[in-house]
Amino acid sequence: MQALAICGSPRRGGNTELLLKEVLTELNVAGWETELVKVGGTAIRGCIACEKCFENKDNECSVKKDKFNDIFSKMLKADAVILGSPTYFAAVSADLKAFIERAGYVAYANDHAFSGKIGAAVVAVR
Numbered sequence: 001m002q003a004l005a006i007c008g009s010p011r012r013g014g015n016t017e018l019l020l021k022e023v024l025t026e027l028n029v030a031g032w033e034t035e036l037v038k039v040g041g042t043a044i045r046g047c048i049a050c051e052k053c054f055e056n057k058d059n060e061c062s063v064k065k066d067k068f069n070d071i072f073s074k075m076l077k078a079d080a081v082i083l084g085s086p087t088y089f090a091a092v093s094a095d096l097k098a099f100i101e102r103a104g105y106v107a108y109a110n111d112h113a114f115s116g117k118i119g120a121a122v123v124a125v126r
């Protein structure tokens with residue numbers, strides 16, 4: 001079984017990363033393969049509503065200039081996806097929100113690609 005943790009904090013070694021690593025350590029002990037990727041502090045912007053994902057249905061976002069598709073393909077392979085975010089003004093970080101917009105829409109366009117996966121979240125506060 002594979003678990004992918006997605007960190008929405010721009011801080012390296014920050015609280016969100018620490019929390020996600022705690023979760024992944026427990027999963028490792030239970031025999032899972034794990035990986036942590038960062039979307040916080042990256043150039044991944046939000047969905048541009050081009051709807052190309054609904055035309056192409058190729059499990060990819062048409063915006064190819066960033067790491068979105070690499071991370072999305074890891075999500076498709078994972079059995080479990082854990083989203084982590086710092087609390088920014090009582091919400092997820094803008095970086096994680098941008099990623100969620102695109103991942104959610106591409107998955108929706110591709111026969112609900114996250115269907116059956118395990119989902120979890122960690123949140124860091126002040």
Ligand SMILES: Cc1cc2nc3c(=O)[nH]c(=O)nc-3n(C[C@H](O)[C@H](O)[C@H](O)COP(=O)(O)O)c2cc1C
Pocket residue numbers: 009010011013014015016017085086087088089090091124125126
């Ligand atoms: C722009 C910004 C907005 C924040 N808004 C909140 C907030 O609404 N509530 C809260 O509890 N903490 C807030 N915080 C604090 C962070 O959520 C908190 O320090 C968190 O542990 C940081 O996680 P990180 O180390 O992974 O970045 C805010 C921090 C920043 C930079």
